[in-house]
Amino acid sequence: MTPVGRKPDDGERYRFILETAARLICERSYEGTSMQEIAAACRMTKAGLYHHIQNKEQLLFAIMNYGMDLFEEQVLAKVRDIADPVERLRSCMRRNIELVTQGVSKEVIIILHEHATLTGEAREYIDGRKKRYVRFIEDAFAEAVKAGRFRPMDPTIVAFSFLGMVLWVYKWFKPDGRMTEQQISDGMVDLFFAGLAPAGAAAPGLSLVPPSAPKEEAS
Amino acid sequence: MTPVGRKPDDGERYRFILETAARLICERSYEGTSMQEIAAACRMTKAGLYHHIQNKEQLLFAIMNYGMDLFEEQVLAKVRDIADPVERLRSCMRRNIELVTQGVSKEVIIILHEHATLTGEAREYIDGRKKRYVRFIEDAFAEAVKAGRFRPMDPTIVAFSFLGMVLWVYKWFKPDGRMTEQQISDGMVDLFFAGLAPAGAAAPGLSLVPPSAPKEEAS
Numbered sequence A, B: 001m002t003p004v005g006r007k008p009d010d011g012e013r014y015r016f017i018l019e020t021a022a023r024l025i026c027e028r029s030y031e032g033t034s035m036q037e038i039a040a041a042c043r044m045t046k047a048g049l050y051h052h053i054q055n056k057e058q059l060l061f062a063i064m065n066y067g068m069d070l071f072e073e074q075v076l077a078k079v080r081d082i083a084d085p086v087e088r089l090r091s092c093m094r095r096n097i098e099l100v101t102q103g104v105s106k107e108v109i110i111i112l113h114e115h116a117t118l119t120g121e122a123r124e125y126i127d128g129r130k131k132r133y134v135r136f137i138e139d140a141f142a143e144a145v146k147a148g149r150f151r152p153m154d155p156t157i158v159a160f161s162f163l164g165m166v167l168w169v170y171k172w173f174k175p176d177g178r179m180t181e182q183q184i185s186d187g188m189v190d191l192f193f194a195g196l197a198p199a200g201a202a203a204p205g206l207s208l209v210p211p212s213a214p215k216e217e218a219s
Helices: A010-027 A035-041 A048-051 A056-078 A084-102 A106-115 A120-146 A156-172 A180-195 B008-028 B035-041 B046-053 B056-079 B087-102 B105-113 B120-146 B154-172 B183-197
Strands: none
Touching: A010 A048, A010 A084, A010 A106, A035 A048, A035 A056, A035 B056, A035 B120, A048 B008, A048 B046, A056 A106, A056 A120, A056 B035, A056 B154, A084 A106, A084 A156, A106 A156, A106 B008, A120 A156, A156 A180, A156 B087, A156 B183, A180 B120, A180 B154, B008 B035, B008 B046, B008 B056, B008 B105, B035 B056, B056 B087, B056 B105, B056 B120, B087 B120, B087 B154, B087 B183, B105 B154, B154 B183
16 A cells, blocks of 8 residues: 555655645635645645646545545554454454544545545545445444344444444544543444444453353352 | 524525525535625525625524524424433434434535634634534433443543434435435434443343243243
């Protein structure tokens, strides 16, 4: 997922442009931001900017692809090989919350999810990348149901509930607020996975001691 | 919450303006939409539009207040007097999902939650109205915990998980899609409230028969 065939400094410069543009677009909207202003914020000439980016629509597309790259590198790539489907999903939720709270590229993620200004093939392409994530969650969930680890529910409702909880975090999380990202992550994982537990499963926080297990004498 | 001191036809005209403007702003962004275009879409002259709306920032503020009015009329006002806190929250979730799926004013709700173009006092005022809703959820949750109906968790995490699940629905729900809004509502209520159930509570769908209850002879 790291840029291939591009010198590292070019890659850094390119990411800097995308992050800077994302910040301006979040502040002023896509329509309200000119390429001139983006160039100025990047301390480049307009011609210098056009050396990296063809036009404004292509810039928006690049920001969204960068958002999906970040997500795939920092979330999907790190969890997709976890064999246990429950642990795969838990870890996925934690890492996705990290991505939207650690926030070096918060504006990139906001643009990815809030601004549907792309049209035609570019839009279809980004929607396709997002759909693959939804499918990933649905598949892990279905695998866990099959193994009797989760109760049966509609996988799409489960996937979009997961995404809603996790992605809404960027709307209210404050880095200097009462809660750490760790607390948010722990709380949401606890709430969401308790809701999926099959009938008769131990409540969260309780240890699973089989009824027939030998016991030490009490008191 | 209905407009007071305004003739009904004026109220209808005003709502029509706000809904039409919201639709244009969602399509083209706030910056990308002119008052001229909004007037044209409302089949009014620009002077006629300015008879109802002072300026563009005031229009955006009016749309957001209208969104909060809709929400308070259709959700809060209908559930706030339910005595049982669990039932109050369940009903609240159902009604909020209805609001974002029935969608006559979907764009109004999208603007309310996605576009932070307001500044200064107007922004603080809308944020204050939103915060009262968060507080309402937190309070109902705390009441249910106190009554032993929910397990103890951080009320803020519970409130924002609730909101994330419910409000994210407008991003993916399709009126002609596989799932009805009733199915989404049933599924999300089931998932969310099972996650809040105290340790040892019956799993969803199981009846609560006390262990000492007399039994009919089996087989």
